[in-house]
Amino acid sequence: MNIEALHREYAAGTTTPAQIVEAIFARIASEGVHPVWISLIPKEQVLQRAAALQNQDPTKLPLYGIPFAVKDNIDVANHPTTAGCPAYAFTPTESATVVAKLEAAGAILIGKTNMDQFATGLVGTRSPYGAPSSVFSKDHISGGSSSGSAVAVASGLVAFSLGTDTAGSGRVPAMFNNLIGLKPSRGVLSTHGVVPACRTLDCVSIFTQTAADAAAVLDVASGPDPKDPYSRTPTPGAGASPWAAASTFKFGVPAPSALQFFGDTHNPALYQAAITALKSLGGEPVEFDLAPLLAAAQLLYKGPWVAERYAVISDFIQAHAAEMDPTVAKIINGAASYTAVDYFDSAYKLQHHLRQTEQAWKAFDLILLPTAPRTFTHAEIAESPIERNSQLGFYTNFVNLLDLSAVAVPAGMRPDGLPFGVTLIGKTLAEAALLPLADSLQRKLNQTLGGSKDLLAGTTPLKPATTPTGTLLMAVVGAHLTGQPLNWQLTDRGGKLVRTCRTHPDYKFYALKNTTPPKPGLVRVPGFEGKGIEVEIWALPSDTVGSFVDGVPQPLSIGKLRLEDGTLVMGFLVEPEATQDAFEITNLGGWRNYLATLKK
Incomplete structure (x- = not known):
């Protein structure tokens, strides 16, 4: 039964x-x-x-x-x-x-x-x-x-x-x-x-x-339960289980x-x-x-x-x-x-x-x-x-x-x-x-x-939650990708790689000038029909997201980013003004592809 x-x-x-x-x-x-x-x-x-x-x-x-x-x-x-x-x-x-x-x-x-x-x-x-x-x-x-x-x-x-x-x-x-x-x-x-x-x-x-x-x-x-003095009210990040995704x-x-x-x-x-x-x-x-x-x-x-x-x-x-x-x-x-x-x-x-x-x-x-x-x-x-x-x-x-x-x-x-x-x-x-x-x-x-x-x-299998307990999903596109110089900012916070996918087609991608380490910028352009940009989705404990965002330098910012399947996650964006003297690399489809061109 x-x-x-x-x-x-x-x-x-x-x-x-x-x-x-x-x-x-x-x-x-x-x-x-x-x-x-x-x-x-x-x-x-x-x-x-x-x-x-x-x-x-x-x-x-x-x-x-x-x-x-x-x-x-x-x-x-x-x-x-x-x-x-x-x-x-x-x-x-x-x-x-x-x-x-x-x-x-x-x-x-x-x-x-x-x-x-x-x-x-x-x-x-x-x-x-x-x-x-x-x-x-x-x-x-x-x-x-x-x-x-x-x-x-x-x-x-x-x-x-x-x-x-x-x-x-x-x-x-x-x-x-x-x-x-x-x-x-x-x-x-x-x-x-x-x-x-x-x-x-x-x-x-x-x-x-x-x-x-x-x-x-x-x-x-x-x-x-207010009647139970040992009852718990979970705080942000409580029970964080990034591994579950x-x-x-x-x-x-x-x-x-x-x-x-x-x-x-x-x-x-x-x-x-x-x-x-x-x-x-x-x-x-x-x-x-x-x-x-x-x-x-x-x-x-x-x-x-x-x-x-x-x-x-x-x-x-x-x-x-x-x-x-x-x-x-x-x-x-x-x-x-x-x-x-x-x-x-x-x-x-x-x-x-x-x-x-x-x-x-x-x-x-x-x-x-x-x-x-x-x-x-x-x-x-x-x-x-x-x-x-x-x-x-x-x-x-x-x-x-x-x-x-x-x-x-x-x-x-x-x-x-x-x-x-x-x-x-x-x-x-x-x-x-x-x-x-x-x-x-x-x-x-x-x-x-x-x-x-x-x-x-x-019986029907029990699927894991899209966003695991106590976590927030974060899309990264450049220096925070696996193997890149800032990836430690995710792993040191207990983040786990969930999957690699692409953004919605209406994003353009730029290599920014004067950034150390080199960083890209992602901008949404309504009506643009591209192929989408490669991103990694990471699950971060919710109580670590504030310190992560606080360390993001201008002209980058963290906002809502739409993925190829239409879902929204937090992710890296850039102020449009910063793209005026940047090099557009949208056609390359991702930061790793761009880095590969630099080695040729």
């Missing part, structure tokens, strides 16, 4: 939202509520919602009739929130901001999904409501803590679901169930109405079968000696296949030191950040520890021993690791890692619940601490029939840029959607 397919069926009149709801509830009645769900919205209430939608214009509702689920630490008005602990349950009068946004866009909420209690775990087994299994094996865990949310999507009960992610809970279950798991940067999705785990690190996550669906949900659900990019991979699979024999080869696939999409692997990221990860559960979990439920755990999952109670109770001194010591360490990773990011645009080293059976988790949970977070625990964005991507099937997954990790606020690449990578490595036999090839 995916958004595109449902909208196609609604448009064709082959089904209705009410019929979809009836089919979902029939399946749940047949399969049972637990362990995937903790509770359902009453069927009659959901049917009323579906009937009301049929009187609205689908073209004005981007998620018209799309069924979804939310993890049971996310509030739904007048419906219990348990956080996976019955003794903690309360009934909110207001829905979480993200839920309200999704419903306003036409989505239909089916129910609240199972989870590791208080979102403490990556296994999906720490719940009194049962332990969901991977849709591929009843013996293997679903992953957690957003266990039910992942299984509900992978099994086709809903088209998308919301989870939460502090340490990897929106990514590990995605791998174990062959899903896209989008973990946006902190603050992109409001956490107002979400029971915190670590409030300073928590993110609402999105599970879907395709990257296009994740992008559609992100578009609806994101945005600043380029034909080539660089991606970080750890040294082979740093990789850990904890005894698994299948996943190393699948990870190497993912590297090969990303190379075929234009990526160049760059080896980097994983150690600073792993050192930061250690702070999450072996440092005072675990005390945030205690801060959320300190009164409750003191009175109800016996009613909690024993492993969860042990982890959270242990946090009470941390002091303010411990916090500051760890904060200093984290800042050190952050600076180390900032240096590493200068060598690449994104990182490719296994989502999890391996999977486990329910029996294996029961044997060693804390150690093996820790192993699952080997490649995920550092991401929120370092304020990064991530998309977990299905990456093929193992010989034993279980899915493997990798994660694309980007800088802060780069999630929208990661999703089209995730789509392309999924199409290289995977054939089916979730736990179904539906083919990914039957």
Whole structure:
């Protein structure tokens, strides 16, 4: 089940939202509520919602009739929130901001999904409501803590679901169930109405079968929220991802000696296949030191950040520890021993690791890692619940601490029939840029959607944005071209070459006098019918454009330039007066052709 397919069926009149709801509830009645769900919205209430939608214009509702689920630490008005602990349950009068946004866009909420209690775990087994299994094996865990949310999507009960992610809970279950798991940067999705785990690190996550669906949900659900003090309002240049428009990019991979699979024999080869696939999409692997990221990860559960979990439920755990999952109670109770001194010591360490990773990011645009080293059976988790949970977070625990964005991507099937997954990790606020690449990578490595036999090839690819996140397109014609003396002014600002093309035919081109280094001038002459002038289009981080423009000397200027396809971009122009004593080179079609004539 995916958004595109449902909208196609609604448009064709082959089904209705009410019929979809009836089919979902029939399946749940047949399969049972637990362990995937903790509770359902009453069927009659959901049917009323579906009937009301049929009187609205689908073209004005981007998620018209799309069924979804939310993890049971996310509030739904007048419906219990348990956080996976019955003794903690309360009934909110207001829905979480993200839920309200999704419903306003036409989505239909089916129910609240199972989870590791208080979102403490990556296994999906720490719940009194049962332990969901991977849709591929009843013996293997679903992953957690957003266990039910992942299984509900992978099994086709809903088209998308919301989870939460502090340490990897929106990514590990995605791998174990062959899903896209989008973990946006902190603050992109409001956490107002979400029971915190670590409030300073928590993110609402999105599970879907395709990257296009994740992008559609992100578009609806994101945005600043005055009710959430950790909500973000992006500034110009925030999340700048010039690489997303380029034909080539660089991606970080750890040294082979740093990789850990904890005894698994299948996943190393699948990870190497993912590297090969990303190379075929234009990526160049760059080896980097994983150690600073792993050192930061250690702070999450072996440092005072675990005390945030205690801060959320300190009164409750003191009175109800016996009613909690024993492993969860042990982890959270242990946090009470941390002091303010411990916090500051760890904060200093984290800042050190952050600076180390900032240096590493200068060598690449994104990182490719296994989502999890391996999977486990329910029996294996029961044997060693804390150690093996820790192993699952080997490649995920550092991401929120370092304020990064991530998309977990299905990456093929193992010989034993279980899915493997990798994660694309980007800088802060780069999630929208990661999703089209995730789509392309999924199409290289995977054939089916979730736990179904539906083919990914039957869905529409997600195209990258013409202008990537946080960037501005700039056309250059002379000394700033690749290999020319001022090209460094683009590359030093993080600019990436997007493509080479031509201007609209109505431009004349001149070699200017008395310029150092030599520079050309481009002038639009309405009615002139030439062949267009060769230009390079560069994507620049928006917050660097001001300093770039400030360095442009007279008689040159930056203005709107029309390309051969009619689109407008910023680009170099010249004051017409400067062309009076210049040498016209329009017939040569570009600056490189002119320079070639000088060598003859």
